Amino acid sequence: MLLTTAPGTLPRSTGAQILNLLLPHHRTTDQPQATAADAFPHQLRRINDFLRKDAPVVLTLPGFPCKSPNPAKTLGHLPDMGERLSLTFLDTLCAEIEKIHPPGAQVVICSDGHVFGDLIRVPDEHIDAYADELRAQIRESGLRRLTVFDLRDVLGDLPHDGKRAHVHDRYAPTLDALRAEVRTDAPTLALYRGITRFLVEDTAEFPGTRSALQRECRGRAYGVIQRSRAWGRLIADHHPRAVRLSIHPQPVGAAKFGIRLLDAPDVWTTPWHSVALRETDGRWTLMPHARARRLGRLVHRDGRPSHYQRA
Template sequence: MASSTLNYGFSPFYSMLGLYCRSPDGQLLNTEGREAEAITYHWPAISEQLNSKKATFTPLPSGLLVETSHIDVVSNLSDPSPIQSHIRLRAREIYREASNCYVGILSHRPQDNHEGAFREWIETLFVSKTTLQPRLGQELQALTRSEYKSVAERIWEWVKTWFAPKTTIQARQPKAPVQHNCEFVAEQITTLFERMLRNTAEADEWDCSGRNYFFHRVLDFVNRNEACQMALPAFPCKSPNDAKVGGSRPDMAERIALETLCDFVRNVKKLYAPGAIVHVIHDGHLLSSCIGVDDDVVSEYESDLQELYRSMFDSSADRQAIKFCSLSDLFFSESDNMQTFDQSWILDPDLLHHPIQTKLSETAELARKLIMASCGIDRSHFRKLILAQDAPTLKSYRGLSHFMLKDLAGPSFDSQSTSRKKKTASSVAAEMMARNQAYSNLLELLFPNYVRLSIHAHNNRGPKFGIRLFPRDRVRPIDDIEGRHEPVPRYDYQIPTPWHNSIVRIEGDDIAYLTKACVARQAVAGGRYKGGWVEDGDEGGHFLLCDVELPREKGDDKQIEVVSVMDVDVETKNILIPPSPLCQYHEAGQLF
């Protein structure tokens, strides 16, 4: 087997060693990617060939030039780096006037020298859209170009220091306090993140390595006196399972989550004038056909969420704290990419599997296919890992299959036999894992220097860091109303999301609760509580309950959807949840 990890394949992503920034004279300014250390180690040889003026130039419709160079790297047999001897590489670069540097991508060159139009297009897209910038004030982790200077050059530089005027030496000294101040600010922001947003993992590595990783990511922006950029794939759409949510639109749960992110950015700005920006990348269209939600419903959720955010804040600073981006924006936000794209590149029917039948939009389907075509894994390798009982892969696969077996809903799914339901859930889990890995690969190339945030639990060693969207002193995740004051250990590490749950407020309690909608409905059906779903235009939709033993406050004229005894099965005492209109399932095909 070629690899024991799921992240293995033959799409263009796997031929790319990494991204880099270089000065016009060839000095390496930054590098990111799977083989970043190897690129840095071999940079003298790479730089020498880049400066040989043998590049070919391809003009884009905007007039921008893409420079392509063929490079041969020869390394010693004792070289421990991932690049082996006699490697044929290709560098594709674009010059950025704003930063006076070249941004490039280094990839393996096909043995037959066959270019491939799609590979050329996608590599050009990555180079033109990547956020990678020169690193200022920080040493590269491996050897840099300056360390390859000849002995004569180093002796001459040492000799020059003896004859340099004292004023020249003194003029350089004020830079040290500036650097010290940058590190102090980056440390403060790191501590703030640790206190306000970071979610602790069960096997957490924040203290031993993750904190230092996060600090240097922040320091990279502080050194340039720029806003700290953070990327968060989140806010896909409401779950189509009515047992979990009160509706398909953003409600109080999303409102609190957005307030949490904005509060963090506000506090960063108090420490550091440029502040921070959280880029929310909507990932609903990535998995909509896996969870049974139509593409237009996802688009409506995205639009409603952005409108909710704009309505929450009056100041321009708050409105700029969070920026939203869709999957299609990642590929077609620039005219060059749109004008040079060819639909014939993504006709392969095996790019995507749709385990659940939903209404697909052309734009969303195009974005999904491009993600899989450019960064997708090898599905046959995935099957081999499952058959070989690879522990990490099997654990994720079984866990997600079990989750989807509970999460999927609708008349088509509910009418299936138990064995068919399990097969459908397994097929969905496999497709979700494949898409998620491809998506992660894509973000690695487009946002290599951003602080990458996640609503999922991570070990927090980097590059991803798990966060809490609900402050502990404001929202408590629970499994039942009666036991709401008792801690739930399983929520110490994995916090439920706004789109899989609902907010429940109980009169007399200062804190709000996050739980499944059916928990609130069951509490009312049991007779201990009164109330139901509230469509509150100011605070967002939520469940509002009142203990029947406590008097209601006068003047409360909110319209409440009261759960009646007709919502309960008399024999089983279970809540009867009406099927979601968002879900339309069909018989799933073969696994994977």
């Protein structure tokens, strides 16, 4: 079950106030801690480093890779209302930080689609189109506190396969080390199972049996985790002082701070694996396309499918 950490009783320092703004959106499966200041020393230390320099607080968020290729989950391969709402939320969070720390804050969205493109079976041209449209949404909506960082910023015009090989070879853990970790570490095992489930669900067509698909996806899941670790290390090289956010649930006290972008019934649901449904009371919820289609009517924006409105 998704838990959101309560603000708790933090001292009234500026760094603690900023942490208090993040805490209501903390995505975790742990029980909330009584004293949040003691539970998040890593994040508080990083935030305070920026405050001492009177600099904008930089937060990095790996994610926003590309849309799931399964039409039962998404509306297509371009960002839609789910991404728009999530980007607006992140910019608004930075604006709230700016009220108590005038230099403000910036979220660097580390779009990782090309890192996994071959493993998640999404064409590189769809990933480019997704990232370009993400930048367009940010620009057109005036979300000045957000930027997008991807492999094109690191390795330029190198072919996509070459970029993936470079990142994997330089930063990824070995397969043997990762297999051993999955056997002995509960959070890594949960991550492995979650990614395997997503890979199975995202496969729209497969010529073999269901059990064969699951075996094939278990193998790809190891590769996804290797690349995820590699991407995280590359981000740390390029943004070494940043506060590290994650779209996945994270244990209390972890170096990564799990953050919930929008309401969803599952801790693994993201805007790129779902569509947005607007309820009759104005609330937004993420859900698979197939379910949203049963519950509401399709709404278009700028000539493209955008979201569903509850009927």
